[in-house]
Amino acid sequence: MPSDAIRAALIERLRLSSAIADEDIKEIEALPISVRHYPAETAVVRDGERATDCCLIADGFCARSKTIANGKRQILSLHIPGEIPDLMSLFLHVMDHDLSTLTPATLGFISHETLQKLHRRRPGIAELFWRDTLIDAAMFREWIVNVGQRPAPARLAHVMIELRERLRVIGRVDGGNFEMPLTQEQIGEALGITAVHANRVIRQLRQEGIVELNRGRVTVLDERKFQELADFDDRYLHQSPTL
């Protein structure tokens, strides 16, 4: 993958949400990034590990999760190209959850040292990345509300619409059609239900003519019903410098 393709989604995202300055884009384009390829369902950095780099997703899907003593895993967030899901490791030195790939992924690692120097030299970029981690926190708040309060079909619809609105920014939505490469078990782990219950919910949404999930792709069947069910308000994604 050419080096500008590795940064392309990140720059697209920062342009939209934060109105990044042209000089700062040049700085990001010049960042030394070491690229590694990961297979699907592989740990990138584990709970308890000390991170020395931040990881920019160039291609593929990742998830952050935490596993409790009885072995049950809660998926905390989904991540797509252009995101740096462990940006907080720059200041929080030991990981308090896992970051792993969902699909085969191309990841670009930027050393903490490089990022610290960049932040000191370009305060505008520091502010941008600060905002990015705050948006990350806003998404966690919404995830808690979703898992804690919505019925399971609405939970799934909400996670789907959020993913779609984030994929849209990096040009990865094809009409009413987008990627959501999670197994039923992983959907269960994201929604706080068992795999069999997740299967039941996916069937229900298809039978009611709302949305179809097939082999990791979502097809919206009825946009109005989909929005209504999800109770989705995109404000918390702050996808504009004025939000």
Place this chain on the structure above:
Amino acid sequence: MPRFHFDIHEDSRLIRDEDGQNFASVDVARKEAMLTGASIAREAFVAGSADQVVVDVREDEHAPCLKISITLEVEEPADG
């Protein structure tokens, strides 16, 4: 590792579990079946879509080795 299938009955509607899942033991499968039944029942009862949820657990195509049944009973005393 044995592969277990959880067939779900909501009132008279049946959803067969074609895929199944591996569990280390019958005991682990039993817990997962309870969680599944309880969480589907919670939603079905509140939505009013069913009053009874049954989970039939079977190993592959064998007859069910476990049946978990959860029924909603609501009493409204007439003079209450």
